[in-house]
Amino acid sequence: MTYDFSYILKQKRLAKEFSIKELAQKVDITAKYLSSIENGRRVPSAKVLSRLLESLNMKAFSDLPFFKDKKTKSFIEKITPLISKIDENNLDAISEMMKIMASKK
Numbered sequence: 001m002t003y004d005f006s007y008i009l010k011q012k013r014l015a016k017e018f019s020i021k022e023l024a025q026k027v028d029i030t031a032k033y034l035s036s037i038e039n040g041r042r043v044p045s046a047k048v049l050s051r052l053l054e055s056l057n058m059k060a061f062s063d064l065p066f067f068k069d070k071k072t073k074s075f076i077e078k079i080t081p082l083i084s085k086i087d088e089n090n091l092d093a094i095s096e097m098m099k100i101m102a103s104k105k
């Protein structure tokens with residue numbers, strides 16, 4: 001069984017016993033925006049995703065179940081520390097660049 005990010009996010013939030021409002025405050029977004037992410041209507045920016053993972057004590061992107069194969073998991077574990085050092089403006093730029101690249105496949 002596979003789950004999308006919105007489902008996993010909600011389950012992690014509930015496991016930590018955060019209300020939508022509490023987690024939204026920790027991540028510095030509105031409860032409405034977080035609800036939209038949890039319901040699959042919005043996709044978080046790289047900056048918001050990073051803050052969500054940190055607030056839910058997910059140490060790396062590789063903690064997400066989408067990264068099941070060992071090669072991908074290893075790659076994600078290697079680049080996560082590098083990504084965490086990038087300032088917010090550059091992180092957003094990289095995120096936009098990746099969206100463009102993905103759309104050309």
